Amino acid sequence: xxxxxxxxxxxxxxxxxxxxxxxxxxxxxxxxSIGCATFRGPGPATQVPSxxxxxxxxxxxxxxxxxxxxxxxxxxIRCTAREEGLVSFVNSDDGYCLLYPARFxxxxxxPGIANIYGPPLDQHAxxxxxxxxxxxxxxSAADRTLVQIVDEHVKPYADQSPLTRxxxxxxxxLAVVVEGVTDRVGSRQIFVIHNGxxxxxxxxxxxxxYPQAASxxxxxxxxxxxxFSFLSFESNR
Amino acid sequence: MDGAEAxxxxxxxxLTEYQYTNIRQGRVVWFAWANFGDxxxxxxxxxxxxxxxxxxxxxxxxxxxxxxxGSDFRPNGLNSFxxxxxxxxxxxxxxxxxxxxxxxxxxxxxxxxxxxxxxxCGSAMHRNGSYYAADVGAPENWQVRTANVGQVEFTGWNxxxxxxxxxxxxxxxxxxxRHYYAHLIGITxxxxxxxxxxDRDVVIGWVGGTGGVPVHLHFHVQDGQYESISNGVTLVGxxxxxxxxxxxxxxxxxxxxxxxxxxxxx
Numbered sequence: 355x356x357x358x359x360x361x362x363x364x365x366x367x368x369x370x371x372x373x374x375x376x377x378x379x380x381x382x383x384x385x386x387s388i389g390c391a392t393f394r395g396p397g398p399a400t401q402v403p404s405x406x407x408x409x410x411x412x413x414x415x416x417x418x419x420x421x422x423x424x425x426x427x428x429x430x431i432r433c434t435a436r437e438e439g440l441v442s443f444v445n446s447d448d449g450y451c452l453l454y455p456a457r458f459x460x461x462x463x464x465p466g467i468a469n470i471y472g473p474p475l476d477q478h479a480x481x482x483x484x485x486x487x488x489x490x491x492x493x494s495a496a497d498r499t500l501v502q503i504v505d506e507h508v509k510p511y512a513d514q515s516p517l518t519r520x521x522x523x524x525x526x527x528l529a530v531v532v533e534g535v536t537d538r539v540g541s542r543q544i545f546v547i548h549n550g551x552x553x554x555x556x557x558x559x560x561x562x563x564y565p566q567a568a569s570x571x572x573x574x575x576x577x578x579x580x581x582f583s584f585l586s587f588e589s590n591r
Numbered sequence: 592m593d594g595a596e597a598x599x600x601x602x603x604x605x606l607t608e609y610q611y612t613n614i615r616q617g618r619v620v621w622f623a624w625a626n627f628g629d630x631x632x633x634x635x636x637x638x639x640x641x642x643x644x645x646x647x648x649x650x651x652x653x654x655x656x657x658x659x660x661g662s663d664f665r666p667n668g669l670n671s672f673x674x675x676x677x678x679x680x681x682x683x684x685x686x687x688x689x690x691x692x693x694x695x696x697x698x699x700x701x702x703x704x705x706x707x708x709x710x711x712c713g714s715a716m717h718r719n720g721s722y723y724a725a726d727v728g729a730p731e732n733w734q735v736r737t738a739n740v741g742q743v744e745f746t747g748w749n750x751x752x753x754x755x756x757x758x759x760x761x762x763x764x765x766x767x768x769r770h771y772y773a774h775l776i777g778i779t780x781x782x783x784x785x786x787x788x789x790d791r792d793v794v795i796g797w798v799g800g801t802g803g804v805p806v807h808l809h810f811h812v813q814d815g816q817y818e819s820i821s822n823g824v825t826l827v828g829x830x831x832x833x834x835x836x837x838x839x840x841x842x843x844x845x846x847x848x849x850x851x852x853x854x855x856x857x
Contacts, residue, residue, distance in 0.1 A: 462801050467748055471803030480711045480726040480807040488750030493728040538773075556750035 362456060363559040429471070430583040440577065443470070448491045450525065450553070453581035455573055458485075472570045485570035486559070487578055495579060500553040503552055504530045504545050513534045524553075525584045540577065548584050555582075640780045692768060696738045697792055697827045699810050700729045700834070702856030708733075710855055711807075723812035724771075727855050732808045733798040735772050736791075738812070743787045744769070746778055753809065754801025755857060757782045759789065772810035774802050810855075827857060 385394045427444075429519035435442045443460055444451040445468055453469045454460075468489045474482030494505060506515055517534040522544065529546040540561030546553050557575050559567050647701040701707055708729040741759030753773035761767025776799025781787040789795065800806035 438770055445724055461780075462754065469803060478711070480728065480805050480811065482804075484752075484803060486803050488748070490748065490750055536747065538753050541751050543750075554750070558751045 360527045398585060405532060428586050432581045432583050434576050449585045451583050451585060452578050454577060456576065472574065475566045483564055483567055485574055488556045492554050495547045495550050495552050498543060500530055500547050502547055508532055508535060525582045539564065671792045683720050693791055695827050696812065698809060698855045699736050699738045699855045700727055700733060700856050707854030716773050724809055725855065726812060727808040729798045729808055731776060731798055733797055734781060734794045735775060735808055737789050737793045739791050739797055740771055741770060743782055745786050745787065746782055746785055752802045755799065762788065769810050769813040772796065773806055774807060775799050776801060819843035
């Protein structure tokens with residue numbers, strides 16, 4: 355079983371070395387990577403380098419630096435935390451990366467599933483109100499179109515109204531955004547297909563019953579959607 | 592299993608807890624079983640589940656158990672293991688037919704040496720108008736059991752904050768009670784398969800904290816559009832509020848947050 359290995363480096367705990375020192379470090383890492391990496395093909399079943407998470411804008415300030423990380427894994431610049439208060443999450447097993455607010459945390463990670471949870475917004479001991487996003491890799495789209503996949507997914511909620519659909523871009527791909535689905539709570543969901551694989555993100559609560567969560571969930575939405583990128587794996591030959 | 596109808600039975604023998612599956616292939620009855628001691632853990636159940644899921648019938652038919660035990664052999668006859676002192680809860684869990692939903696609902700968790708688990712209730716997450724749910728403070732890996740009979744409508748990861756969820760519904764869908772067991776750390780057979788009919792008091796998973804919450808069991812019974820554990824439901828093994836003597840117990844009746852306001856466990 356592949357376990358995602360990741361490191362969370364918070365802003366305040368990030369590198370203390372100077373920018374110049376970092377460049378030296380990056381150079382050494384790059385040389386080491388080139389020397390050690392083997393070819394990594396794309397696809398979810400492929401063995402990939404360990405995921406890494408960084409957050410320091412000082413560290414990964416230049417695009418070329420940002421795209422050269424461990425082994426042959428290429429992390430897009432959009433996933434590098436260049437602003438205070440953002441953390442980068444790189445899920446190499448599932449082939450994507452994103453940014454999220456530093457006050458949130460990553461949890462419940464397993465193949466095909468990752469979650470980012472916000473801080474509790476009330477004092478309830480066991481079930482506080484909190485914002486989150488669940489990122490699911492639903493598997494192969496097979497011969498289905500994105501619209502067909504969305505149709506299948508929202509079918510059980512057809513009696514809920516109004517369900518709204520809009521289009522957006524996620525990771526450079528055309529995506530469908532669905533609002534109005536109420537399961538545990540109301541949510542905003544976004545579906546996208548990349549390389550034949552379906553990705554599904556659910557942001558919650560998007561629900562008038564929880565106005566205290568509106569700010570958090572909108573922050574999370576904006577940051578995640580703007581930064582979400584698919585990873586590519588390249589040969590270092 | 593392997594395309595054949597199966598009856599899943601679990602209970603406790605005089606010696607140990609056991610769990611086995613009776614698979615009918617035509618007129619041949621197969622059994623797969625495992626003996627679990629009191630220390631059975633998630634891994635034991637996973638091994639069993641893997642065994643059950645991977646079972647394949649061979650080309651050669653064995654002698655049927657009816658041939659061995661007689662034509663009046665019935666799978667439920669297996670539910671005869673018991674002893675005077677052992678706690679006996681023999682269950683035909685994966686039901687071959689559709690029994691009526693029981694009027695009494697059972698607490699989805701057992702107590703621990705007579706002590707019930709506290710319910711923290713009144714969470715705003717469970718209060719929208721007039722619906723409520725129970726957050727049961729049972730420990731991680733504590734067994735979660737079906738509170739009533741039902742058919743698995745959903746099993747797996749819920750992306751809107753329930754985490755690992757088992758949702759049971761009325762047979763064949765449609766209108767009726769639906770019961771939710773959420774934040775599970777793991778789900779076990781027979782709840783791992785949508786469509787399975789499951790009896791009351793069957794272990795379907797273990798308490799966890801998935802979905803970004805502290806460890807607890809979220810449990811509610813939904814009748815129509817409302818979450819409720821009091822809406823016409825008598826829950827055996829729950830102690831706490833009640834409006835009037837003789838009313839069923841339920842943890843929250845005023846829409847206000849309470850902590851440790853009730854207890855659950857039987």
